[in-house]
Amino acid sequence: MASLLAARAIASYLAAPIPVKPAPFEYYAPTTLDEALELMARFGDQARPIAGGQSLVPLMNFRLLRPAQLIDLNGIRELNFITAENDQLRIGAMARQRALEKSSVVADRWPLLKEASAFIGHIQIRNRGTVGGSLAHAFPSAELPVALVTLGASFVLRSRDKRRTIPAGDFFQSYMTTALEPGELLTEIIVPSSTPASGASYQEVSRRHGDFALAGAAALIAVDARGTIERARLTLTGTTPIRAEEAEQSLVGQQPREELFLNATQLATKDLEQESDIHATADYRRSVCAVLAQRALAQAAQRAKESPR
Numbered sequence: 001m002a003s004l005l006a007a008r009a010i011a012s013y014l015a016a017p018i019p020v021k022p023a024p025f026e027y028y029a030p031t032t033l034d035e036a037l038e039l040m041a042r043f044g045d046q047a048r049p050i051a052g053g054q055s056l057v058p059l060m061n062f063r064l065l066r067p068a069q070l071i072d073l074n075g076i077r078e079l080n081f082i083t084a085e086n087d088q089l090r091i092g093a094m095a096r097q098r099a100l101e102k103s104s105v106v107a108d109r110w111p112l113l114k115e116a117s118a119f120i121g122h123i124q125i126r127n128r129g130t131v132g133g134s135l136a137h138a139f140p141s142a143e144l145p146v147a148l149v150t151l152g153a154s155f156v157l158r159s160r161d162k163r164r165t166i167p168a169g170d171f172f173q174s175y176m177t178t179a180l181e182p183g184e185l186l187t188e189i190i191v192p193s194s195t196p197a198s199g200a201s202y203q204e205v206s207r208r209h210g211d212f213a214l215a216g217a218a219a220l221i222a223v224d225a226r227g228t229i230e231r232a233r234l235t236l237t238g239t240t241p242i243r244a245e246e247a248e249q250s251l252v253g254q255q256p257r258e259e260l261f262l263n264a265t266q267l268a269t270k271d272l273e274q275e276s277d278i279h280a281t282a283d284y285r286r287s288v289c290a291v292l293a294q295r296a297l298a299q300a301a302q303r304a305k306e307s308p309r
Contacts, residue, residue, distance in 0.1 A: 022060035025067055031075045033158070037185065041160040043069045045182040050074075051094060051133035054125060079132070079187060084109065087193035093132025093186050097144075098123065100131055110191055112200035112218060116147035119202065122210045132186045138176050140239050140275075141213040145172055147202060148189065149241040150218040150233045156188035157181075165190070172240040195231060198222035199303025203292040207279070213237060214280045215288035219296035221256070223304045229254050234268060234297065236289045239275060244268035244293070256301035265293040 030036040040047055048067035050056050051074070059065040073079060079094035084105045091100065100106055101117035120126050120134070120143055134144045135155070145168070153168040157180060168189075171179050180186060204216040215237055222231040232251040234244040247268035254260050269290040274282040 020061055022057075023063055023066040025060075026069045027072065028069060029072045029075050031077075033076055033078055033185075033187065036071055036073060036076060037158060037160045037183075039069070039071050040183045040185060043071075047071055049136075049185060051130040051136075052096075052128045053133075054129055055133065055137045055139070073185075082106065089113075089191040091131050091189040091191070093130065093135075093188060095131045096127060097129045097131060097134065098126040101126060109194045110151065112147050112151060112202055112220065113144075113191070115200070116143040116202040116218065119143045119204045119206075119213070119216075125210075131189060135171070135189070136178060136180060136186050138172050138178050138240070139212075140175065141216065141237055143202065143204065143213070143216060146216055146218045146235045146237055146241045148191065149243060150200070150220050150235040151191050152233070153189055153191045155186055156190065157184045158187045159183045159185070169241070169243060175239050195222040197224070197304055197307050198231070199300040199305070199307055201296040201299035201303065203296045203299075205288050205292065212279075215285045215292055217289060217292035217296045219293070219300040221251070221297065221300040221304045223256070223301070227255060227305060229256060229301070232297075234264070234293060236268065236272065236293060237285075238273055242272065247293075251297075256298075256305070258298065261294050261297040261301075264297060265290045268293050 028039050030039060047069040048056065049071045073094055076094060079092040081092040082095050082099060082103050083090050089110050097117050097120050101114055107114045131144060134142050148168045154165050155168060155171050157164050166179060173179060198220060200220045202218045204213045206213050218235045220233040221229055224230045229251045232248045234247050236242045236244060247264040250264050250267055269286055272286050272289060274285040276282045
């Protein structure tokens with residue numbers, strides 16, 4: 001329903017003279033997180049935070065969004081970090097997507113994030129786009145939500161008066177809708193330690209390099225000393241990232257093989273909810289998700305087999 005309303009709103013604007021600049025707003029540029037949270041609390045749902053701005057600014061230019069206040073987070077250095085601490089990966093919301101892609105510690109211990117990041121638009125987009133901005137925007141074909149759900153990440157949400165941490169899977173609620181409440185900011189992403197003898201893979205199909213994905217899949221597989229699958233995660237693109245838990249359970253305790261992965265992908269996609277639009281039908285997206293899931297599982301299993309213990 002939300003996507004239908006958004007499509008109708010866009011259609012109505014395209015049918016009329018198209019605005020090319022946003023409605024008037026007040027601009028604030030805090031330099032500390034506390035200052036930003038104070039501004040968010042003061043203005044409530046009338047305010048919008050801006051990070052990279054590549055998603056928000058076009059919506060404002062089309063006047064699909066008309067925030068009364070714009071709170072620029074780019075001057076808050078305490079939100080721009082990528083560190084490995086206590087066997088966890090901690091990512092500040094203002095860390096650039098290109099920094100995530102180029103991080104040596106991410107490539108070494110959380111390679112799924114590096115792989116998924118490389119699919120985001122073009123280098124110029126990743127240079128400007130932020131990790132937190134992509135997650136908060138929650139676009140259905142976005143790569144980082146799928147990867148972080150697969151990795152079992154948690155998100156730290158802050159307001160002036162409280163702090164809470166929720167699983168990535170609970171953060172994405174529906175089409176471009178998240179668990180963020182008025183006055184809250186996504187400030188940090190926490191990714192648990194990687195499992196020894198594990199492998200991961202991100203697969204995606206788009207019309208052209210840099211376009212929005214038509215379908216995507218992320219897989220994570222860990223094996224024991226005999227090569228038996230002891231842990232499996234599989235997530236597919238949809239209105240929100242979709243965990244294929246039944247398929248995951250069918251893999252545990254089994255030896256990796258092509259037939260096993262085929263059966264798992266059939267379980268994952270038999271009732272997979274997808275949407276049709278001008279780019280692809282729901283049936284096409286469902287079929288492509290099945291192919292990508294099988295590829296991701298096979299590659300993740302091979303990488304797990306080659307991974308040092």
